[in-house]
Amino acid sequence: xxxxxxxxxxxxxxxxxxxxEFYRLKDATTPLDIQQIKAQLRMAIDKxxxxxxxxxxxxxxxAIKQAEGEVFEAAFILRAFxxxxxxxxxxxxxxxxxxxxxxxISASFxxxxxxxxxxxxxxxxxxxxxxxxATETEEQxxxxxxxxxxxxxxxxxxxxxxxxxxxDLLKNEGLLQPAxxxxxxxxxxxxxxxxxxxxxxxxxxxxxCRAETGGLMSLGYASMRGFGSVHPTVGELRYGSxxxxxxxxxxxxxxxxxxEVTEAETISSAKTKKKNAPPFYTIGYGLxxxxxxxxxxxxxILDTAMRSPDTSSPANDQEFILYHxxxxxxxxxxxxxxxxxxxTFQAGLxxxxxxxxxxxxxxxxxxxxxxxxQSV
Amino acid sequence: xxxxxxxxxxCALAPLEQLVTAxxxxxxxxxxxxPAICMVMIKAEDSVEFQPxxxxxxxxxxxxxxxxxxxxxxxxxxxxxxRSYCIAFMDAYTQMPGADMPRVNQFLTEQADAIERAVKLxxxxxxxxxxxxxxxxxx
Numbered sequence: 394x395x396x397x398x399x400x401x402x403x404x405x406x407x408x409x410x411x412x413x414e415f416y417r418l419k420d421a422t423t424p425l426d427i428q429q430i431k432a433q434l435r436m437a438i439d440k441x442x443x444x445x446x447x448x449x450x451x452x453x454x455x456a457i458k459q460a461e462g463e464v465f466e467a468a469f470i471l472r473a474f475x476x477x478x479x480x481x482x483x484x485x486x487x488x489x490x491x492x493x494x495x496x497x498i499s500a501s502f503x504x505x506x507x508x509x510x511x512x513x514x515x516x517x518x519x520x521x522x523x524x525x526x527a528t529e530t531e532e533q534x535x536x537x538x539x540x541x542x543x544x545x546x547x548x549x550x551x552x553x554x555x556x557x558x559x560x561d562l563l564k565n566e567g568l569l570q571p572a573x574x575x576x577x578x579x580x581x582x583x584x585x586x587x588x589x590x591x592x593x594x595x596x597x598x599x600x601x602c603r604a605e606t607g608g609l610m611s612l613g614y615a616s617m618r619g620f621g622s623v624h625p626t627v628g629e630l631r632y633g634s635x636x637x638x639x640x641x642x643x644x645x646x647x648x649x650x651x652x653e654v655t656e657a658e659t660i661s662s663a664k665t666k667k668k669n670a671p672p673f674y675t676i677g678y679g680l681x682x683x684x685x686x687x688x689x690x691x692x693x694i695l696d697t698a699m700r701s702p703d704t705s706s707p708a709n710d711q712e713f714i715l716y717h718x719x720x721x722x723x724x725x726x727x728x729x730x731x732x733x734x735x736x737t738f739q740a741g742l743x744x745x746x747x748x749x750x751x752x753x754x755x756x757x758x759x760x761x762x763x764x765x766x767q768s769v
Numbered sequence: 770x771x772x773x774x775x776x777x778x779x780c781a782l783a784p785l786e787q788l789v790t791a792x793x794x795x796x797x798x799x800x801x802x803x804p805a806i807c808m809v810m811i812k813a814e815d816s817v818e819f820q821p822x823x824x825x826x827x828x829x830x831x832x833x834x835x836x837x838x839x840x841x842x843x844x845x846x847x848x849x850x851x852r853s854y855c856i857a858f859m860d861a862y863t864q865m866p867g868a869d870m871p872r873v874n875q876f877l878t879e880q881a882d883a884i885e886r887a888v889k890l891x892x893x894x895x896x897x898x899x900x901x902x903x904x905x906x907x908x
Binding site for chain 2: 442443446447448449450451452475478479480481482483484485486487489490493494495496503504508509510511512513541542545547550551552553558560564569572578580582583584594595596598599602603636637639641642643647648649650651652654656658676678680681682
């Protein structure tokens with residue numbers, strides 16, 4: 394059977410989009426305010442900005458609203474939006490040692506410079522559903538804020554510290570593996586040129602920054618479970634804000650604001666290639682937009698994994714990691730399966746039918762042969 | 770006192786807008802670039818080997834103008850047309866001969882204090898979450 398090429402569907406597509414909007418609005422609720430989304434869905438905003446590759450809390454909030462809370466779709470929308478903008482500046486390298494620290498923990502050392510600061514975290518909650526959130530009122534919110542801020546003496550506020558890093562302690566003791574002089578240290582930009590493997594570390598780190606948290610977590614977890622060889626300790630995990638500076642058209646360095654980032658340094662034992670070589674620790678590095686501990690830690694794990702010479706497991710394979718954690722591409726490819734494949738399927742169907750016809754045509758002969766064999 | 774750009778990026782918008790509106794009347798302004806959004810590629814480096822890499826882009830707004838012939842450039846993160854305009858204006862105005870610097874400095878000092886207070890207050894709340902380890906007694 395031949396196939397017939399078809400066209401059409403414009404009205405159906407248009408009406409489908411209207412129906413989408415109808416389902417968003419049909420229950421006649423009050424419109425979601427962008428400021429509310431930005432303030433109260435902080436973690437979703439951070440995820441969307443990270444995976445969208447664009448730091449913009451306001452537009453991430455709009456994307457979340459537009460996508461009805463689907464963070465993949467919202468990140469996709471943000472990536473498409475960034476493609477419409479002109480890149481005018483490159484920042485000076487942000488310095489996480491300048492971070493205004495909101496959270497700072499180490500799983501390797503109890504005593505760290507400045508102490509362990511939990512900051513805002515759900516790590517120690519029981520994940521019990523708080524049904525009072527269903528009936529939360531503005532008065533209750535205000536009451537909480539007043540209560541929370543009470544007891545602070547505004548006249549005795551302490552000065553803000555900058556803290557030395559845990560890894561600097563290890564570095565100063567000479568416990569870290571020296572940098573490989575043969576490693577490609579070139580600065581690549583994967584948004585401007587296609588990635589080729591083996592990719593330099595700069596490209597790998599950039600792709601991990603834009604990678605989907607769940608994908609990174611999957612492969613990081615796989616590596617720790619034995620489908621890879623990296624099972625590190627968190628040397629230090631920091632979350633906070635860092636200043637961003639650019640050079641303007643006159644060449645002056647200008648402060649333009651601050652962004653929130655999460656940074657993780659994971660510590661693993663380095664495998665030594667030479668006999669009798671002293672053991673070292675190797676550091677995996679993770680840095681991402683917003684507050685996202687899981688993403689930063691898994692970046693650290695996979696950074697170490699991709700630098701390992703052992704390629705026997707997928708979690709150490711650059712291409713496997715980088716292509717399959719790229720959420721927008723992965724989602725696009727998976728979802729293209731929903732689009733019309735009439736031509737290719739019809740071709741396959743024709744071949745299958747022809748094969749079935751051929752096999753049924755030969756079937757009686759085979760039956761006769763069997764009968765003859767049985768009568769011998 | 771922190772740098773001018775830091776104060777103008779971090780301060781509340783309303784008082785900044787008020788100041789610029791008050792100062793605008795005494796000068797001649799020619800716009801070179803109306804406030805428009807653009808992107809800044811954020812460069813980072815790993816903290817051990819200092820390997821540079823790109824973290825991702827950030828949305829920013831830029832604006833450029835002449836104030837009495839003096840060029841001013843304003844860039845700030847976010848979709849902030851009013852703030853970028855004010856930063857560009859102040860950038861030009863503070864380099865201009867005959868600027869009312871006592872007024873500007875008073876504004877900058879007040880805002881720097883307010884920013885510092887807010888940051889210190891937040892820090893105080895964060896430091897409440899600092900862990901005080903106590904070793905468990907051995908049985």
